Amino acid sequence: MSNAADTPVLSARGLRKEHGKGEGLVRAVDGVDLDVSAGETVAIMGPSGCGKSTLLHLLGGLDRPSAGEVSLNSRRIDNISEKALARMRRTDVSYVFQSFHLMEELSAMENVELAALLAGRSPRVARRRAEELLDQLGLAGRARFLPSALSGGQRQRVAVARALSNEPLVVLADEPTGNLDSDATLDVLQLFKDLHESGQTLVIVTHDARIAATADRKFSMRDGVLVDETLLTGGTTGQLGALVGLED
Numbered sequence: 001m002s003n004a005a006d007t008p009v010l011s012a013r014g015l016r017k018e019h020g021k022g023e024g025l026v027r028a029v030d031g032v033d034l035d036v037s038a039g040e041t042v043a044i045m046g047p048s049g050c051g052k053s054t055l056l057h058l059l060g061g062l063d064r065p066s067a068g069e070v071s072l073n074s075r076r077i078d079n080i081s082e083k084a085l086a087r088m089r090r091t092d093v094s095y096v097f098q099s100f101h102l103m104e105e106l107s108a109m110e111n112v113e114l115a116a117l118l119a120g121r122s123p124r125v126a127r128r129r130a131e132e133l134l135d136q137l138g139l140a141g142r143a144r145f146l147p148s149a150l151s152g153g154q155r156q157r158v159a160v161a162r163a164l165s166n167e168p169l170v171v172l173a174d175e176p177t178g179n180l181d182s183d184a185t186l187d188v189l190q191l192f193k194d195l196h197e198s199g200q201t202l203v204i205v206t207h208d209a210r211i212a213a214t215a216d217r218k219f220s221m222r223d224g225v226l227v228d229e230t231l232l233t234g235g236t237t238g239q240l241g242a243l244v245g246l247e248d
């Protein structure tokens with residue numbers, strides 16, 4: 001659980017992101033403050049188009065804010081060079097996407113291994129880490145399969161193994177069960193519970209209340225603004241949830 005005295009692993013202050021110009025200007029993220037402590041799982045819910053993915057991109061350095069600051073382990077990442085940002089994305093942060101984003105021409109093992117190599121591990125260490133992770137995630141027998149020969153749930157497990165291969169400070173997941181059937185959703189739900197228990201710091205954007213229920217803190221987003229539901233409702237989705245459309 002979070003502790004006010006902790007130095008947050010991930011921190012955002014006055015974060016804003018505008019897309020487009022003039023008449024077409026959209027304020028996708030509109031003044032977000034957020035602190036995520038080590039080992040904490042944070043869930044972000046909210047209706048389509050409210051800015052969840054944009055916020056996740058800003059938090060992980062996939063996009064730069066129009067204003068405000070993002071820090072990872074107290075180091076600013078919003079204003080660093082492209083080169084430093086690219087290095088940070090390989091070593092400190094990992095993503096799990098709705099549509100997996102695996103390299104289709106590489107096997108499950110090679111997908112995981114490649115991420116570890118890019119994070120600076122030696123070939124030997126990268127191979128060992130990939131084997132361990134695939135084994136832990138129940139995919140040892142699928143290590144040589146291409147993604148096209150795997151089920152949706154298995155692909156997402158490979159994507160999670162890849163995300164863990166660089167031992168990231170934080171894993172950012174964007175609708176990780178959005179493309180999965182109900183059995184695979186339960187499988188990935190269990191995986192995120194296990195990750196939480198193992199102490200991995202996690203930020204999960206989700207429409208799935210079951211995933212959000214595993215989080216230490218639950219936020220709702222509306223029109224680019226983030227609200228800590230846990231503070232307002234004492235941990236359960238209450239009136240605010242209904243207001244921002246969490247039930248859809």
Ligand SMILES: Nc1ncnc2c1ncn2[C@@H]1O[C@H](COP(=O)(O)OP(=O)(O)OP(=O)(O)O)[C@@H](O)[C@H]1O
Nearest residue numbers: 019020026028046047048049050051052053054055
């Ligand atoms: N590259 C872009 N150019 C212009 N507008 C954009 C861009 N990316 C996002 N937007 C707009 O910013 C707003 C927030 O989009 P975002 O994808 O962050 O929402 P979301 O909450 O993740 O939605 P969903 O749940 O449907 O994925 C939307 O109005 C969207 O149309």
